[in-house]
Amino acid sequence: MTEQEKDAKGFEFPCEYPVKAMGPNTEEFVVKITEIVKQHAPEVSRNSVHSRKSSSGKYQSVTVLVYAHSKDHLINIYQEIRQVEEVVWTL
Template sequence: MSEQKDVFEFPCRFPVKVMGERHEELTATVIEVVRVHAPDLDEVDVVVRESSSGKYLSLTVTVNAHSRAQLDQIYLALTSHAMVKIVL
């Protein structure tokens, strides 16, 4: 059996899309969760958009990814958070 090769070359800049219901603490909470695994995350690397109805927020968080394991940890931390609905 051959070893599975990663399609990404690390380190790289990797955008993570996060969606949740509009809440005044959503952006700060997502940044805090991501910084546990990517401490060099800068707030300028976070783009926030409001849904057309204003009920939801979409955040694009671009991290300096160093490994697949790091990205997996970020995804797990975000998807398990109560404020987060979807992570892409």
Template sequence: MSEETLLVFPCQFPIKAMGKADVELDLLVLDIIRRHTDSVTKDSVSTRPSKNGTYLSVTVTITATSKPQLDAIYQDLSGHPHILMVL
């Protein structure tokens, strides 16, 4: 399998996760991402509720160091039952 990518590492990379607003989704997403990187700061996290407040999107911008790192983050986020979508 090829590890080709158009990204040049290290680079700033935003990761967005969405889920129900009834859980502390921002803390959950941060916990998962921090397993893979220590480049997360308060300034690198933003949240946005849906129009009716049912859902929440959490965007975390990290300093990505490799494609396997990004793949592992996406896999962990996608595999969590409270996270409905990852972009």
């Protein structure tokens, strides 16, 4: 087993993977997260993006389904998402 296979335990790449981020409940936040993900996964379509408001309505989670090619591919996406000031957390 290679080192990369050990690190990616539980995942067999390539695979579909839901990239998630939580931030303010605004359309701008959805657009910002979607555009970042599209830079790394151009195949993302409107049908790949879903959002859900928090119970208070102050926040929303944005999920973008991507076709992940490798662990590094996902790491690069999340690194850029985490640089967005409005992001509260990622999953």
